[in-house]
Amino acid sequence: MSKYRHASTRPTATGPWVIDTRELGRRAGSSRPVKRSVPAEGVGLEGVIAVPEGGEIELDLLTESVVEGVLVTGSAKTTVTGECSRCLEPLSDEVEVVLTELYAYPDSTTDETTDEDEVSRIVDDLIDLEPVVRDAIVLALPQVPLCTPDCQGLCSECGGRRAELGPNHGHETIDPRWAALQERLSGDNNEEN
Incomplete structure (x- = not known):
């Protein structure tokens, strides 16, 4: 589970990042696959490396009903663009992250015994995937993106590559x-x- 959380917000049933758990049911062991593309422009480190304008994240997930809530596992994949931090050349890269996140049912033991920022919650039978996926992708991005691992950068005298x-x-x-x-x-x- 990600240790970085956004404040809980009330998801809307129509958002592309939202999963309605009513179709899954609360019987432990039931599961449903979730595959979709969600808009993700700007996900990443703005001004350094991020999903470009019009970019999407491909979600390939499995939702499983467990005793305390819904366990979401799977992957999220996207393309990010930015510029090399040494030579300033444009770069593009594929990023794929593996997700495992428990969304606690309201009034479950997990819900009652954990702080709000420790575990994700199901709100009105809805799961908002956006904070978890955004956090996972941002943490997977290099803080110092390079076009190649051995990039020599720019000449300090003339500025040439x-x-x-x-x-x-x-x-x-x-x-x-x-x-x-x-x-x-x-x-x-x-x-x-």
């Missing part, structure tokens, strides 16, 4: 203490010509 500049790229730097001498010597060379 080191991968394109080649291994012999460099900039001549002169110790400022010797700069006046170099100017004088280059001035003498110009006078001789």
Whole structure:
């Protein structure tokens, strides 16, 4: 179960992230598969790496009625885009997370003995998957996305991508203490010509 929670909100039966548990029933052992695509624009780390505009998350889940509530297991998969944190090139990646989350029935022992942020709850026979899926995807994303693990980044002098500049790229730097001498010597060379 995810240790990160959003405050409980009352889900609506029509939302794409919501599962109605009335079809499942409360008999322990009954189960139903849930497969759907849900809109997920902006899920991720905004400005770093996230689901792009118009993006979706593919949910492939199994809901199982258990004594204390409904156990949701399965996976969520999506494509995220962003830019490399070293060379600033655009990047795209597939992210898939495995989910296992218990949604407690109202007035169950689990509901009564846990804090609101410790376990998810079923509200009006509805399960809101969005907070759990969002948390799982955000936690699976790299905090420092890279186009390749060995990305060399940008040249600090000219700003070019080191991968394109080649291994012999460099900039001549002169110790400022010797700069006046170099100017004088280059001035003498110009006078001789």
